[in-house]
Amino acid sequence: MFELIGIPPQALFGQLLLGLINGAFYAMLSLGLAVIFGMLNVINFTHGAQYMMGAFAAWLLLGILDVPFWASLVLAPILVGLFGVVLERVMLKRIYHLDHLYGFLLTFGLALVIEGLFQWKWGSSGAPYPNPIPGGYNLGFMFMPTYRAFVVVAALVICLATWYGIERTKLGAYLRAATENPTLVRAFGINVPRLITLTYGLGVGLAALAGVLAAPIQQVSALMGTNLVLVVFAVVVIGGMGSIMGSIVTGFGLGLIEGLTKVFYPPASNTVIFVVMALVLLIKPAGLFGQTK
Amino acid sequence: MAETLLKVEDLQAWYGESHILHGVGFEIGRGELVTLLGRNGAGKTTTLKSVMGIVEKRTGSVTFEGKETVSQPSDAIARLGLAYCPEERGIFSSLNVEENLMLPPMVRPGGMSLSEIYQLFPNLQERRRSQGTKLSGGEQQMLAIGRILRTGATLLLLDEPTEGLAPVIVQRIGEIIRQLKGRGFTILLVEQNFHFAATVADRHYIMEDGHVVDIMTAADVKQNIGKLQAYLGV
Numbered sequence: 001m002f003e004l005i006g007i008p009p010q011a012l013f014g015q016l017l018l019g020l021i022n023g024a025f026y027a028m029l030s031l032g033l034a035v036i037f038g039m040l041n042v043i044n045f046t047h048g049a050q051y052m053m054g055a056f057a058a059w060l061l062l063g064i065l066d067v068p069f070w071a072s073l074v075l076a077p078i079l080v081g082l083f084g085v086v087l088e089r090v091m092l093k094r095i096y097h098l099d100h101l102y103g104f105l106l107t108f109g110l111a112l113v114i115e116g117l118f119q120w121k122w123g124s125s126g127a128p129y130p131n132p133i134p135g136g137y138n139l140g141f142m143f144m145p146t147y148r149a150f151v152v153v154a155a156l157v158i159c160l161a162t163w164y165g166i167e168r169t170k171l172g173a174y175l176r177a178a179t180e181n182p183t184l185v186r187a188f189g190i191n192v193p194r195l196i197t198l199t200y201g202l203g204v205g206l207a208a209l210a211g212v213l214a215a216p217i218q219q220v221s222a223l224m225g226t227n228l229v230l231v232v233f234a235v236v237v238i239g240g241m242g243s244i245m246g247s248i249v250t251g252f253g254l255g256l257i258e259g260l261t262k263v264f265y266p267p268a269s270n271t272v273i274f275v276v277m278a279l280v281l282l283i284k285p286a287g288l289f290g291q292t293k
Numbered sequence: 294m295a296e297t298l299l300k301v302e303d304l305q306a307w308y309g310e311s312h313i314l315h316g317v318g319f320e321i322g323r324g325e326l327v328t329l330l331g332r333n334g335a336g337k338t339t340t341l342k343s344v345m346g347i348v349e350k351r352t353g354s355v356t357f358e359g360k361e362t363v364s365q366p367s368d369a370i371a372r373l374g375l376a377y378c379p380e381e382r383g384i385f386s387s388l389n390v391e392e393n394l395m396l397p398p399m400v401r402p403g404g405m406s407l408s409e410i411y412q413l414f415p416n417l418q419e420r421r422r423s424q425g426t427k428l429s430g431g432e433q434q435m436l437a438i439g440r441i442l443r444t445g446a447t448l449l450l451l452d453e454p455t456e457g458l459a460p461v462i463v464q465r466i467g468e469i470i471r472q473l474k475g476r477g478f479t480i481l482l483v484e485q486n487f488h489f490a491a492t493v494a495d496r497h498y499i500m501e502d503g504h505v506v507d508i509m510t511a512a513d514v515k516q517n518i519g520k521l522q523a524y525l526g527v
Contacts, residue, residue, distance in 0.1 A: 171398055173388055174396070175389060176385065177385045177387070177396055180386065181385065181386055182385045183347050183367075184379060186366070186367050186368045186371075187347050187367040187368070187371055187375070187377045188398065188444070189371030190366050190397075190398060191368050191399065191400050
């Protein structure tokens with residue numbers, strides 16, 4: 001059947017799997033970006049650098065302290081998240097009352113500085129990270145590497161856990177309320193500045209967690225997150241600024257669309273997400289899941 | 294007057310460059326129900342916000358149970374036992390009714406339980422899974438009041454709870470406010486609707502241009518009605 005339209009099934013499913021994995025990363029990263037934007041009103045362009053830091057943290061933990069992958073999955077996000085907390089306390093908190101442009105300049109500049117420092121110390125060629133679960137299954141129509149299947153499942157679990165945390169818990173209710181009206185939430189006795197710091201730390205930790213998951217698939221390199229942040233930003237815009245479910249669905253969906261584009265018309269695969277973004281903004285300016293304010 | 298709970302002296306407040314309050318002073322005893330009356334723009338809402346610590350800049354003195362709060366952030370002030378119900382009600386659209394009710398954290402023991410609050414506002418229980426902003430105006434007002442009863446706060450700051458509501462709802466809110474006073478809450482009420490205020494309050498402070506210009510007890514109101522009407526421009 002597939003041969004009828006001239007596409008061998010291995011190529012189709014291979015690209016779909018690749019799309020799904022890319023989508024898993026888009027979803028995890030856009031989730032953090034969306035949560036941070038909702039609370040801080042800052043588009044965190046340092047997100048890609050923080051994703052890279054997660055991968056590096058795992059790589060360094062393994063190389064220097066012999067910490068295994070599974071422990072890094074917990075440790076690296078905590079370390080990078082703490083770095084985020086410091087960043088928020090020292091720099092970001094000073095710009096909340098200013099125009100979005102300042103947040104963009106600050107976080108974008110920080111990303112350049114961080115990536116530059118990593119590049120200076122470790123070069124840009126990248127280092128491999130050993131696959132913690134090698135092997136795979138032959139599904140008949142394609143070969144499924146075990147680790148990649150794990151990444152897709154792990155990303156789904158992480159996304160749903162984040163969604164649950166925000167939509168169904170008390171802390172999540174504080175977060176949602178403070179996103180809408182921080183002044184009133186603070187007047188109820190909640191320490192909103194601390195909540196903002198915590199949100200940023202969690203969002204950054206989520207980016208680092210994605211970085212750790214990416215380490216065995218990609219080369220661990222200083223620039224691994226540079227282009228990603230643009231795509232992820234597009235995902236957030238398409239999903240609707242600040243919408244959690246929107247980020248998850250759009251992340252996975254766009255990964256798949258990108259994969260399919262690679263099968264049917266490869267030259268467009270780098271731009272298809274931005275074309276989708278333009279179309280969505282024309283039809284629904286608030287994004288697919290966004291609410292017009 | 295009973296033991297003083299809240300004492301405000303020479304309170305000044307600013308929004309950006311505009312100087313709104315020019316030395317407001319008043320006090321409330323524990324268990325009292327006091328109103329701030331005055332025309333639009335007299336500074337009533339700003340006074341409430343300044344007591345709660347949510348204006349950009351304020352000076353002077355605001356003591357609650359003898360503790361100075363004027364340099365404290367609003368979350369610290371709330372934790373002393375003050376609770377604020379804003380004029381625009383501030384219902385969160387991303388939270389359902391029950392989440393809205395449960396949002397403000399307990400600041401002291403002795404607040405009302407959720408079931409007591411539902412007894413007071415049966416409509417809210419029926420609609421507890423609805424999105425907060427899908428309620429009618431009256432229900433949203435009840436939610437905004439109900440929300441601050443759980444926390445154990447002893448002083449309630451209510452900003453125009455009757456604004457824009459039908460007479461039958463205004464009457465219901467009046468009953469509720471009297472019940473709350475009966476339960477021992479101290480209430481500072483900002484009102485435009487003097488007829489409503491007169492039915493519930495012990496004392497009235499009349500504000501004009503960012504000052505308190507007169508004080509009347511509930512008993513004085515009848516003989517001073519002409520003066521009061523002149524103040525309020527009715």
